[in-house]
Every structure is written in structure tokens, then in C-alpha cells.
Amino acid sequence: MYRILFSLAFILHFSYGIYAQETTFYQDVAVINGISEGLPTASIDQITIVGDTPTATTSSGQYEWKNSKWISKKNGDSPTPLPKYKGLPIEAGKVLAATNYGNTNYLGCENGLYVKIGHNKWKQELPYDQNYSWALKEVAALTVDSKGRLWFGAKQGVGRLEKGQWTLFTGKEGVPYNRFTSAASGPTGQVWFGTENGAFKVEDDKFFYRSNRRWLPHNHVNDIAVDVEGTAWIATQNGLAQIISKEMTYADKATHFTNQVEARHNRMGFICQSHLTEQFNINTSQLAISDNDGQYTAMYGAAQAFRYAITKDPKARELANRSFFALKWLVDITHEPGFPARVIIPVDWHEPVNEQYSKEYNRRHQKNDPFWKDIFPRFPLSEDGNYRWKCDTSSDELAGHYFNYGIYNDLIAETKEEKDAVKQVVADVTDHLIRHGFKLVDYDGKPTRWGSFDPDYFNSIWGWDQRGLNAMMMLSFLNVASHVTGDPKYDEVAEILREKENYDIYAMHAKEFFPPENAVPWDNNLGLMSLYGLINYEKNPERQIMYRIALENAWLHISKQKNAFWDGLYGAMAGFFTKKVDEGFFKPEELFIENPLFAKASIDRYYKSSLDNRYMTETLQRIPLDLIGYDMDNTHRLDIQLDPTPGQVKDMGWGNDTYSLPIDERGHVRLDRDATVLHDNEGNGYAEHEGTFYLLPYYLATYHNLIEP
Known part of the structure; x- marks a missing residue:
């Protein structure tokens, strides 16, 4: 997969130009991290980014991303459990997610979304918009995006709070799956959600589903972090994926694919698919x-x-x-x-x-x-x-x-x-x-x-x-x-x-x-x-x-x-x-x-x-x-x-x-x-x-x- 990224970087500098002003777009590329990159075979339970350094937490310790490898971090910390919140009603059930929004605490719980309204006092939020009105269940994902909007992921779907108004999304609006595990925000307003069956990105109210081995080493997502470049680091039960968005043009992409055909799909002048003797390995x-x-x-x-x-x-x-x-x-x-x-x-x-x-x-x-x-x-x-x-x-x-x-x-x-x-x-x-x-x-x-x-x-x-x-x-x-x-x-x-x-x-x-x-x-x-x-x-x-x-x-x-x-x-x-x-x-x-x-x-x-x-x-x-x-x-x-x-x-x-x-x-x-x-x-x-x-x-x-x- 790194060969693809190197080729892409080369193309972005040296591809031929067809037009003076070319259309640009963002191309998602997945890089799968596993044993060969230094990770253990254990589940990746948590991913955090401190400064510019991603850190993966597993049952066998923590690993830092350095020079395109995961290096074991001595004396690494264990995952920090969510604290106990005083005054939270017992009917709220287990706390699944937490975030700060508008100078107050929001908690995602088994039986609702709760906002702190005073000293040890909590109020259940009942989101509604012109299409839906929800008493939420299994609110396992909370985050605040770079535009100052609160997002949740719950059994009913996804919600966004902006200037006191909710916008709610279900499968009809594009939500692909609803058993949430995590959420993270990116630098330009995009929000990532992790689920028990893949991850998805929400950007400009469009949903981009990332699942199966094309995008992830395992579909059960444990955690997500997004770095300052917008790369999503997705921790799963069997390895980790980086999903990188690269700006490119149609001509850049054409150069990439012409190189791909000539390198691996030309048999005596005939164009053909190729067989991989090792699964997923183009080498x-x-x-x-x-x-x-x-x-x-x-x-x-x-x-x-x-x-x-x-x-x-x-x-x-x-x-x-x-x-x-x-x-x-x-x-x-x-x-x-x-x-x-x-x-x-x-x-x-x-x-x-x-x-x-x-x-x-x-x-x-x-x-x-x-x-x-x-x-x-x-x-x-x-x-x-x-x-x-x-x-x-x-x-x-x-x-x-x-x-x-x-x-x-x-x-x-x-x-x-x-x-x-x-x-x-x-x-x-x-x-x-x-x-x-x-x-x-x-x-x-x-x-x-x-x-x-x-x-x-x-x-x-x-x-x-x-x-x-x-x-x-x-x-x-x-x-x-x-x-x-x-x-x-x-x-x-x-x-x-x-x-x-x-x-x-x-x-x-x-x-x-x-x-x-x-x-x-x-x-x-x-x-x-x-x-x-x-x-x-x-x-x-x-x-x-x-x-x-x-x-x-x-x-x-x-x-x-x-x-x-x-x-x-x-x-x-x-x-x-x-x-x-x-x-x-x-x-x-x-x-x-x-x-x-x-x-x-x-x-x-x-x-x-x-x-x-x-x-x-x-x-x-x-x-x-x-x-x-x-x-x-x-x-x-x-x-x-x-x-x-x-x-x-x-x-x-x-x-x-x-x-x-x-x-x-x-x-x-x-x-x-x-x-x-x-x-x-x-x-x-x-x-x-x-x-x-x-x-x-x-x-x-x-x-x-x-x-x-």
C-alpha cells in the first residue's frame, strides 16, 4: 500500500497537464497497519493523537507512530476509563461516551443523551427536527466538530446540534449503520463515526462508508482519531487503518492508472488482470x-x-x-x-x-x-x-x-x-x-x-x-x-x-x-x-x-x-x-x-x-x-x-x-x-x-x- 502512496506523491508533482485550470478533488486511500508495521496481533483498543504523534493502546501496551513504524512505548498508560458522574439518574444506565460542548458536559448513555445543567444535576436531551423526535438509546458516540457543532451517534441514528437546532439523520438520510462505538472530528468540519460494522465519515451532510478489507483490517471499530492533516486513524479488533484524503486531478489519477497497467497488467501487449499469490499484496x-x-x-x-x-x-x-x-x-x-x-x-x-x-x-x-x-x-x-x-x-x-x-x-x-x-x-x-x-x-x-x-x-x-x-x-x-x-x-x-x-x-x-x-x-x-x-x-x-x-x-x-x-x-x-x-x-x-x-x-x-x-x-x-x-x-x-x-x-x-x-x-x-x-x-x-x-x-x-x- 505504501507503493500506492509513493506513486501518488510522485504523480502529484510530475503528472502532465492537459488544461490550464484542472478540476481537483479528494481521493481517499487506505493504509492498513498490522504486524509488519510493528503492531501486535492484539486488538487496538484506543487511538489518540498528542501533538503530531498517534499512539495506539492495546492489551499488550502502547505503541507510537514514528518513521512509518509502530514503536513500543515503554511505561505506556492504560486506557483511561470514563469517570463516574455524580447526580446522573440511575435510569440513564451506563455512560458510553462523554464530551464538552458549550462549556458544559454531555454524556451519552445506554438510555439517553444527558446534559449537565447545574451542580450534580443532569437533564435528558430529547432531540427533534422537522422529521423526527427521539428518546435516544445507546448513545455510544459523541464529538464536537471544528465548526463548533455537537454530534452524537445512537441507536436511532446520527444527530447534530448547531445554534440550538437539531438536525437528525437516519438510513433514509444516509446513515449506513447504527451500532456505534466512537466518534472523532477532523480539521475541516468532517466527522468520523466508528461502529461494530465499519466506519463512516460525514462531510457536508454526505456519508462515506468505509468497511471491509478495502478500507479496514477488521470491521469492528474500537476507536477513531483524526490528525491535523485530516487523516483518520481507525483502531479495530485486528489492526489499524489510516484513511488519507489526497487532493488530486483527473489527469493525476490517469497517470497513476496508466503506470499501474503498464507495470502489472501488460502481457505481450495484451491487457489483463493479475493474480496475487499472497492475499492483498500487489508485490x-x-x-x-x-x-x-x-x-x-x-x-x-x-x-x-x-x-x-x-x-x-x-x-x-x-x-x-x-x-x-x-x-x-x-x-x-x-x-x-x-x-x-x-x-x-x-x-x-x-x-x-x-x-x-x-x-x-x-x-x-x-x-x-x-x-x-x-x-x-x-x-x-x-x-x-x-x-x-x-x-x-x-x-x-x-x-x-x-x-x-x-x-x-x-x-x-x-x-x-x-x-x-x-x-x-x-x-x-x-x-x-x-x-x-x-x-x-x-x-x-x-x-x-x-x-x-x-x-x-x-x-x-x-x-x-x-x-x-x-x-x-x-x-x-x-x-x-x-x-x-x-x-x-x-x-x-x-x-x-x-x-x-x-x-x-x-x-x-x-x-x-x-x-x-x-x-x-x-x-x-x-x-x-x-x-x-x-x-x-x-x-x-x-x-x-x-x-x-x-x-x-x-x-x-x-x-x-x-x-x-x-x-x-x-x-x-x-x-x-x-x-x-x-x-x-x-x-x-x-x-x-x-x-x-x-x-x-x-x-x-x-x-x-x-x-x-x-x-x-x-x-x-x-x-x-x-x-x-x-x-x-x-x-x-x-x-x-x-x-x-x-x-x-x-x-x-x-x-x-x-x-x-x-x-x-x-x-x-x-x-x-x-x-x-x-x-x-x-x-x-x-x-x-x-x-x-x-x-x-x-x-x-x-x-x-x-x-x-
Whole structure:
């Protein structure tokens, strides 16, 4: 974790500048302290800060923070118990917390909040505001913030007293949990609360929940102290966490993630996640392979292409080129022109890849998944004998490839070699699909499991639910091919699919959203990346209107997921449409003449984007710098509402604002997952994910002027 902090400090001094005045924000970073930093294995019972020195008190003694280590403090004091308070009514119960406010004492007790009103006299406070009136229980947290306001944490929720007026907060207002243990105030008005299940910060009436191993070594918080820099020192039953807020810019963060990808996620030019041999330790990172190396490499290449278009940084151009030629290699290595492999690995790869997918494995797998393809070897040998490539390529891969092809062609390809290369690979892949009746056909002469884009498949019992997405994707591939190659045959093929097979009508419902088992989140990536090429390169005004309707239908179903990539793609494409309207591209009186009112009504309705970019900027700012996959459980929270959709699996839900929880509080950092999953696990600390999931939405949004940079 210290490597992240060092890298961040370096970035803040040396990151490149894109704009004269850049947006700044505060990035929370967690540093976990345990045995390796000098703490004992015992519970950290108390944390105090005297001057600039944090002191941790444990059952085995006290420890001082010096030179980034905890040093045993000789003759350290034991925790100071709360004194006995004379005159406190017996019905108040045990004293749980105490503070001074307004030159008097406040006590948090088992059965109420009490204020001293005279010599050995106490009065019970009954806080109320316009929404609530409380007789408090279990008032275990009290503090006074730097703005002179009293705060409590009790069973009912959180309260703030300012100028004699109470403001009360429950789960509805954002309180995530209510079994309090402690509270502490920071230098700029922020207040931290410790609970038996995580900690949270309140700042400007916004709540930031910090729980699970992403933020804490243990969820039971014993005590919190905040230093003059605003760093929260959080003592738990198993170690201590520092949560540091660092001011940075979007460009600073992009530099951090580009460095992260290049250091730990680049395998022969392919972008991949990494496996950690030691839980939570990025120093034990090993490059991994996945089914979607092509898609993830395409996304990284697109990010660098947008970066180059914005900054003209030659390094960005180099990385975009490297990614494109890696994608081209996936196509060039296989059994016939135009079939892209999923993965390429050296022949001496350390895992026994074919043995994992034996004939016996395939037959067993088909018992639970009847569409699983029985093909062996799944990793054929390359013609030169130096590599293996993975077959059974899916529509996910094609969506990534074509998304990259168009962007690479438009923003990067300058030399004859580059232009010829992109034209060739686009023609090869598209011609393969056409030659095989709109199917990806494997080396066994049969279609891949997820590679069917043909009319017979769409009209079958097993393909009808895919026809909207796959028909739209096929039209997108043809539009990209027409744009990149300039060959009119691709427009002619697309016209046949539209006029004879209704592909454009199918494309208007490009995503299934019900029943829940059909609504897999990565299909949103496929759909929106493919719509980007379809809408961007469509020349017919009637179809532009149809595809704009398809875009709105697809995005509205996911618009509350706080997904910066999906929001960015939607905003960019909605912007394409708005620009065409402003340029006079549409002549409503000449369109859809069988219903002369339809074109104008649609143009008026969809002229303006419905994007609220607040949620895109929130996600970009709050994507953690640490992309290790942690187990994150939010099912206990008070500020959520469960998804009542019939047939929905359990543990799905939203924040009480009806949007998904912020990304740094969720169980995933990848922007191809369902943000409404309340208990999620992306590797349980044994996987680090690639920074593309920040880089692509950031550079995409900046290029399309969707955020204030």
C-alpha cells in the first residue's frame, strides 16, 4: 500500500497537464497497519493523537507512530476509563461516551443523551427536527466538530446540534449503520463515526462508508482519531487503518492508472488482470489470462487513442498502436483469416490450459450448461509452434475489436502501414462473418457458442432473446467496416439484413432486461460499445432516429448504476445525434412518410441528452486507487432498499436515493458489473484489476466534453 502512496506523491508533482485550470478533488486511500508495521496481533483498543504523534493502546501496551513504524512505548498508560458522574439518574444506565460542548458536559448513555445543567444535576436531551423526535438509546458516540457543532451517534441514528437546532439523520438520510462505538472530528468540519460494522465519515451532510478489507483490517471499530492533516486513524479488533484524503486531478489519477497497467497488467501487449499469490499484496502480482483479453486490450487501446486526441502525447499514441497490433495478432494467428482468438500465450505457459478443458470436462460441464461447446484442444498450437491461442471466441471479443477499430482508424492511424493494417483486419473479420453466414466459425467448422449473428439463430428457441443485441452488433460491424475500408459491399450487405431480415427493427430493442437471468451486465458493454460504431457511422437519417431510440431504451435501464463508462458512451452518442440535428441533417417532412409526425416528434424528444453527469464524475473521482478485488458486504446497511423485481436474486439493491451505492463502497471496481449487487467478491484479495476501468471512461468523457476536466 505504501507503493500506492509513493506513486501518488510522485504523480502529484510530475503528472502532465492537459488544461490550464484542472478540476481537483479528494481521493481517499487506505493504509492498513498490522504486524509488519510493528503492531501486535492484539486488538487496538484506543487511538489518540498528542501533538503530531498517534499512539495506539492495546492489551499488550502502547505503541507510537514514528518513521512509518509502530514503536513500543515503554511505561505506556492504560486506557483511561470514563469517570463516574455524580447526580446522573440511575435510569440513564451506563455512560458510553462523554464530551464538552458549550462549556458544559454531555454524556451519552445506554438510555439517553444527558446534559449537565447545574451542580450534580443532569437533564435528558430529547432531540427533534422537522422529521423526527427521539428518546435516544445507546448513545455510544459523541464529538464536537471544528465548526463548533455537537454530534452524537445512537441507536436511532446520527444527530447534530448547531445554534440550538437539531438536525437528525437516519438510513433514509444516509446513515449506513447504527451500532456505534466512537466518534472523532477532523480539521475541516468532517466527522468520523466508528461502529461494530465499519466506519463512516460525514462531510457536508454526505456519508462515506468505509468497511471491509478495502478500507479496514477488521470491521469492528474500537476507536477513531483524526490528525491535523485530516487523516483518520481507525483502531479495530485486528489492526489499524489510516484513511488519507489526497487532493488530486483527473489527469493525476490517469497517470497513476496508466503506470499501474503498464507495470502489472501488460502481457505481450495484451491487457489483463493479475493474480496475487499472497492475499492483498500487489508485490506478489502474476499476470493472468481471461476469456476477454481481446476486449480488455481493445478498451485500453481506445482509452489511449482518446488520450492522444486530447493531449497529443506520443506515449499515448505508442500505447494505442501497441494495443491495436495486439488485437490484429489475435486475428492473424488463427486457423483462417478473420477469426479472432480470445487469448494468445507462449507455448511454455505455466498453467496446463488444455488439460483444464479436457473432453471429460466438457461433457461434465454440459450437464449444467447444455450450450457449452465440446471442443478440444481449446488452446490450439500456432503455426510456428511458439504459441497457443484460445478458441470459442464470443461476441464480447468482437464488440471490443470493432469498438477499437473505428476509434483507432479515426484518431491514431496516420501512416500508410497503420491505415493498411486496420483496413485489412477489419475486412478480414467482417468477411469471415459474411462468408460463414454471419457466424464466427471455429477451427472445427462449427459456430462458437456466442458467435451467432444469423437470421436462423434469431428465429430459434435458443436465439430469440439474443436477436436484438446481436442484430444491432452485426449492423454495427458492417458500419465500422464500411467506414474504415470504404468498400460499398458492406453497406449492401447491411441493406439486405435490414430489408429482408428486419435487423434494424430488432436493433431497436438491443438489450434484454427481463427476466433477471437475461440481464447480464457485460451485455451493456457489448451493446453500448457497438452502438457507438453504429450511430457514429450511420449515414441514413431514418436509421439514425431508430438507433437513437434504441440508445435511449438501452441506457435508461442502466442509468442509475453510476457507471462512468456506460454514462460516457451514452453521452457521447446522444451528442452525435444532437449535433446532427443542429447541422440540419434531418428533414422531418421527408422521413417516415407513412407517418409524417413521427420524425419530428422523435427529434424533439431525443434532441437533448438525459445524462446527469454528476454520477459520472462521482464514479471517476471515487474509483479507488487500489483495484484489488475485495469481498464487500453491504447487505446490513440502513441506507439501502432491496430490489423488488420479481425473479431477482437476493442481495440486490440501491441506495435510498434510488441510485447504486458509490463505487468505492461496492464489491467491484470493474465497470462491466452490476452495481446493484450488495455482496460481491472479485477475487477475495487474490486479484488486482486493471486501471482501464478509470482510463477509458475518463478519456472518453473528456474527449466528448462530458465532464469539467
